[in-house]
Amino acid sequence: MSEIYAEEIIRNKRKLEQAASQEALKEALYQIENDISNGYVVVKYETLELEERTILDGRLTMLLPTRFEEMNEELKAVKYPGPEGPEWVYSNESGDISITFTLEKGEIKPKEVTEVRDVLSREMKRLYPASAIEEKKTIGDGENLVSTFSMDIPLIDGDCYHLLFLRAVRDGLVIGSFDCSIKEKKQWQQIMMQILETLKETDA
Template sequence: MDERVDEKILDFINEAEEKELRKDITNGLVKINNKFYEFEETEFFDGALKIYIPNTFEDMSEESRKFKYPSENRPEIIKCNEDGSIAITLKIIDSPLDDDHIEEIKGIMKLITQRLNPANIYFDEGIIEVDKKNIGYFDYKSSAIDDFLYNVMFFLEFQGKTLMGTFSCGYSEYKQWKDDIVFQILKTIKINKEVCSENN
């Protein structure tokens, strides 16, 4: 049998296996860029919000926070991998929001990021419905000190205010995160309405 054909078959099998492994973040190990991650439903804001993130992600150190997010207005929650190169952030903005104005806030935030960094390259944007809530998002490529980054920003109404979240990773890693994982993460967002009403 031709060696090249053999290789092609092996490539096909490997690709199929990887796709299998990358399928569902709520069910077992997931392979992303040759690393295995196990995602776990994690509670934030005293249990009012739940979202699946890798169980190895930890709170970013104070020093790294100040370096990576120099503004004093940095997110309250920053969960990241070991070296801080992949991060998920959540921040409540004290600005009223309801489901009907998600499109509007998405447009405003995109405009702000464009003005702050005109060199950003934008890809997709839209609104998805998750757990009967609208979540607006857009994604883009930005430059960091020594690398390019892939970023997803997302917005939803939370306790009557604006919840802004981000996902970021090195641009060289973006394809598998974007193709398979980031939107799965967004689709696991759940708001615990009972806790929300207790907190209000």
């Protein structure tokens, strides 16, 4: 074997090892166990800082990524057309990841929220019969109960991971949702369950 040929083999071997190492690093970043108590999360190899925000006209506080801003009315009208659209929407810059909130005025007890969740999940199943209802959960305790369910919704530009959550407040029921691409579902699932535990009613 010539010296030049041997060097070429070594170079190619090193390139393969480097590529494998980079792929392993990407895989590790993708499967990272996010813990919001660190003050940040990692999604799709990107670090997102978290901060406590006051939302819903001062009714609630919640941890949200610092890059998420309230969606402007023009984009909101496009993404959520019609009178049934959410009152508040917080999203990343492109609008492809969003958290929405609507306040239904009235009297509801925290223990009744699960019943409302089940009614809404049946309605969503009727609208999307091919999609399975997933992750029916109730997290928190006492006045801080949050009931959730999720499903994958088929859209024209690809499947969407849709998480719906409900929480009783003094003057009604907060109905919220989180949406992202199905490609980011695995990471956002664990993150959102933690974030929803930070949803607190203010004294205002």
